């Protein structure tokens with residue numbers, strides 16, 4: 001067992017050295033590690049390691065061929081980010097048995113909110129035994145993809161839309177506070193911050209708020225308006241952080257616009273039925289709050305398994321809440337160019353403070 005572990009670590013090291021020498025050109029950043037902070041949109045096993053019975057097949061069917069801790073049929077945007085730097089797919093930090101964190105870790109867990117406890121940076125014990133070398137913390141890329149659940153939590157409580165909207169400045173303030181703590185504790189200087197997506201285009205919103213006003217794309221307009229307000233506030237907060245910490249590269253990435261294009265122009269990008277879950281059950285959007293993807297439901301005495309539509313490669317929504325691997329790849333391809341970044345810096349140059 002020990003030998004195997006050492007061999008695996010050695011193999012990863014060789015892999016890393018190979019990429020370091022072969023694919024890094026003068027103008028590209030050489031991130032030895034990635035640390036991600038987020039919710040289920042970038043969870044690579046955090047929730048599943050805490051609650052192993054939560055995700056069942058067909059989760060993971062497209063790429064990992066098993067659930068793999070991800071709320072998708074395959075890889076997430078964060079996986080494509082790691083891959084683009086020749087880094088291994090991130091391990092969830094909760095999943096600390098048999099994993100190692102030399103080249104980064106994922107602090108995302110499904111249902112995480114920005115208003116996390118302050119101790120989201122690991123304590124000494126992880127630091128010492130499992131984590132990256134200290135200088136890796138300084139040279140790592142820090143990615144953030146969070147906010148959807150802060151809004152979702154408000155929508156699903158008894159708060160009115162206006163009340164959720166009014167809580168946005170407070171949520172964004174908490175983000176800035178967490179950012180400053182991470183900046184200070186980690187010594188990191190490269191930050192890649194995704195805004196939140198069009199939550200009003202997701203079947204779980206339609207199922208719970210059937211009378212919400214729709215826009216041209218069929219999305220629930222008031223919910224997207226709150227998301228857009230969140231994004232405006234986040235963008236200003238990030239601009240402020242950039243002024244406060246001029247030596248750091250702090251990049252705001254407009255994921256919203258890219259995701260939204262999948263709902264307005266699906267055919268153009270090779271997708272269909274963007275508002276319908278591939279793996280779900282019931283109603284116009286193939287989604288029901290009472291049974292999820294991978295579950296079973298008894299209808300008229302017959303058990304029905306909630307499986308995959310078998311066409312995840314042309315679908316946008318996987319399980320009513322999360323995107324398919326195909327959609328995640330599309331989003332990654334668009335955002336990595338820098339065309340949706342402020343300042344307009346591509347992902348491979350995300351260690352630089354100006355384009």
Ligand SMILES: *[C@@H]1O[C@H](CO)[C@@H](O)[C@H](O)[C@H]1NC(C)=O
Nearest residue numbers: 153154155156157158159160
């Ligand atoms: C919302 O309010 C209703 C009635 O006031 C109450 O029964 C229900 O439990 C509340 N739900 C939540 C999530 O607080």
Ligand SMILES: *[C@@H]1O[C@H](CO)[C@@H](O)[C@H](O)[C@H]1NC(C)=O
Nearest residue numbers: 161162165166222225226229
């Ligand atoms: C949210 O609040 C902002 C600032 O007060 C306001 O401009 C915006 O119209 C509000 N949006 C919604 C959907 O209530």
Ligand SMILES: *[C@@H]1O[C@H](CO)[C@@H](O)[C@H](O)[C@H]1NC(C)=O
Nearest residue numbers: 180181182183184185186187
């Ligand atoms: C930064 O961290 C150091 C300890 O590493 C601490 O003493 C200091 O108060 C922190 N500063 C801020 C602004 O949080």
Ligand SMILES: *[C@@H]1O[C@H](CO)[C@@H](O)[C@H](O)[C@H]1NC(C)=O
Nearest residue numbers: 282283298299300301302304
């Ligand atoms: C279940 O049975 C009812 C009554 O016979 C029928 O109207 C309904 O369509 C059935 N549902 C399904 C999913 O077969």
Ligand SMILES: *[C@@H]1O[C@H](CO)[C@@H](O)[C@H](O)[C@H]1NC(C)=O
Nearest residue numbers: 278279280286306307308309
């Ligand atoms: C809805 O989900 C079921 C699995 O319960 C799947 O077989 C079906 O193809 C899905 N429908 C659509 C339109 O994707």
